[in-house]
Amino acid sequence: MSLVTSTTSELLGQLASRSVSAVEVTQSYLDAIQRRDGQVGALLSVTADSALAQAAEVDRRRAAGEAVGALAGLPIVLKDNICTQGIKTTCASKMLKDFVPPYDAHVATRLKQADAILLGKANLDEFAMGSSSENSALGKTVNPWSFEHAAGGSSGGSAAAVSAGFAPLALGSDTGGSIRQPASFCGVVGLKPTYGRVSRFGLVAYASSLDQIGPFARDVSGAALLLDAISGHDRRDSTSVDAPPTLTAATVEQPLSGLRVGIAREHFVAGLDPEVEAAVRRAVEVYKSLGATIVDISLPHSKYAIAVYYLIACSEASSNLARYDGVHYGHRATEFSNLVEMYKASRSEGFGDEVKRRIMLGAYALSAGYYDAYYLKALKVRRLIRQDFDAAFQNVDVIASPVNPTPAFKLGEMTADPLKMYLADIYTISANLAGLPGISIPAGMSASGLPIGLQLLAAPFEEEKLLRAARMFEREHGPAPMSWKSGV
Numbered sequence: 001m002s003l004v005t006s007t008t009s010e011l012l013g014q015l016a017s018r019s020v021s022a023v024e025v026t027q028s029y030l031d032a033i034q035r036r037d038g039q040v041g042a043l044l045s046v047t048a049d050s051a052l053a054q055a056a057e058v059d060r061r062r063a064a065g066e067a068v069g070a071l072a073g074l075p076i077v078l079k080d081n082i083c084t085q086g087i088k089t090t091c092a093s094k095m096l097k098d099f100v101p102p103y104d105a106h107v108a109t110r111l112k113q114a115d116a117i118l119l120g121k122a123n124l125d126e127f128a129m130g131s132s133s134e135n136s137a138l139g140k141t142v143n144p145w146s147f148e149h150a151a152g153g154s155s156g157g158s159a160a161a162v163s164a165g166f167a168p169l170a171l172g173s174d175t176g177g178s179i180r181q182p183a184s185f186c187g188v189v190g191l192k193p194t195y196g197r198v199s200r201f202g203l204v205a206y207a208s209s210l211d212q213i214g215p216f217a218r219d220v221s222g223a224a225l226l227l228d229a230i231s232g233h234d235r236r237d238s239t240s241v242d243a244p245p246t247l248t249a250a251t252v253e254q255p256l257s258g259l260r261v262g263i264a265r266e267h268f269v270a271g272l273d274p275e276v277e278a279a280v281r282r283a284v285e286v287y288k289s290l291g292a293t294i295v296d297i298s299l300p301h302s303k304y305a306i307a308v309y310y311l312i313a314c315s316e317a318s319s320n321l322a323r324y325d326g327v328h329y330g331h332r333a334t335e336f337s338n339l340v341e342m343y344k345a346s347r348s349e350g351f352g353d354e355v356k357r358r359i360m361l362g363a364y365a366l367s368a369g370y371y372d373a374y375y376l377k378a379l380k381v382r383r384l385i386r387q388d389f390d391a392a393f394q395n396v397d398v399i400a401s402p403v404n405p406t407p408a409f410k411l412g413e414m415t416a417d418p419l420k421m422y423l424a425d426i427y428t429i430s431a432n433l434a435g436l437p438g439i440s441i442p443a444g445m446s447a448s449g450l451p452i453g454l455q456l457l458a459a460p461f462e463e464e465k466l467l468r469a470a471r472m473f474e475r476e477h478g479p480a481p482m483s484w485k486s487g488v
């Protein structure tokens with residue numbers, strides 16, 4: 001088996017027994033990137049020299065019998081809205097195209113402590129706003145399974161990188177589905193942890209009450225290992241809960257007995273692609289055959305989730321993105337006659353259309369006279385959505401659902417109609433509104449050869465249960481297939 005088709009645990013085993021070196025592992029992934037990323041466009045930057053130097057240092061320490069971290073020698077790519085000291089962090093925006101952070105995000109520090117090898121930074125929709133990675137100002141990512149199809153978004157580069165064998169692990173951010181949806185489009189595992197589980201210090205903010213960083217991997221145990229490495233309290237993010245890092249990798253192989261799987265009737269309505277529905281129903285049958293009880297549940301307020309999400313996310317974005325004025329941060333126009341003109345020109349040139357659309361929507365929803373009718377109302381409905389989940393989790397351990405109404409759509413198919421793109425977020429955004437952990441795992445392929453994901457949601461801080469439940473299905477279904485079976 002080639003190194004780039006190996007899972008995280010296979011690689012760790014080979015590295016620990018020193019049958020392969022961290023330099024060899026790193027070089028294989030760099031070679032795959034070199035050969036294929038011209039077609040896929042997953043990465044915005046590749047840090048080959050520092051990666052090889054870091055790998056050589058891990059090898060030296062291992063050979064000397066020194067202690068190494070939990071991810072020692074495993075390559076990883078980070079979504080390019082996660083700050084990396086001395087390495088460009090662009091958010092796929094003209095606004096930040098030359099921004100080199102003077103500090104590391106908390107997760108980047110934790111990965112260095114775990115001796116993971118940073119291979120580069122992955123493409124995304126500008127400022128993480130989108131579902132296809134087509135909103136990037138710096139390049140296009142395509143789906144490694146079919147170059148005419150979207151990789152999903154906004155963490156499309158991270159998902160495509162794992163799917164294509166450019167890295168065994170990646171980090172993304174999920175504000176309304178941006179880890180789970182591209183994971184399902186690209187046929188890999190993607191986990192959005194509970195709000196507060198992972199510090200966002202150094203994550204460029206989109207919508208702060210929703211944003212969460214999380215792992216991509218080829219299998220559930222890889223995602224568990226990466227979650228354990230990045231989770232835990234950090235006083236620099238006031239929303240980070242005061243809890244120790246998770247220990248999910250230790251238990252992920254243990255099946256759950258008496259598992260109760262909830263199915264929400266609101267999740268199986270018009271607009272759901274029959275192949276996606278069939279894959280989810282098949283997955284439910286798998287759980288049944290493993291002894292799980294299937295429980296019908298209702299999430300009555302989920303029909304408001306899209307409206308609530310886009311009001312809250314855009315409101316928060318309009319406030320967070322006010323800092324990009326060409327003075328504090330970001331691109332500065334060269335042609336202007338006074339200070340206000342300079343702000344206007346800098347923001348007009350620096351932001352793409354989707355970002356501008358959301359800043360305008362958010363500024364409108366927050367403005368005097370509309371605040372109560374839109375923003376405040378949205379906050380109230382958000383609470384009702386959370387209460388639906390609280391009630392459901394009295395009776396079930398996990399909720400199984402589609403991730404996206406369809407498999408990957410064609411590039412360009414959705415860009416002309418932003419509302420259509422927003423509506424496809426229906427299955428993922430509620431988890432962010434309610435702060436729940438959610439995972440997407442491969443659950444089948446469409447007749448046209450595109451991956452289909454299964455989403456599982458759990459109650460807040462139940463990542464351990466969520467991952468064990470996901471692993472139960474994965475063990476039956478098999479690990480995620482590689483998008484390239486040979487020649488990587």
Ligand code: GLN
Nearest residue numbers: 128130174175176177178
């Ligand atoms: N598609 C959603 C949006 O455009 C989700 C994005 C995300 O999770 N970052 O807002």
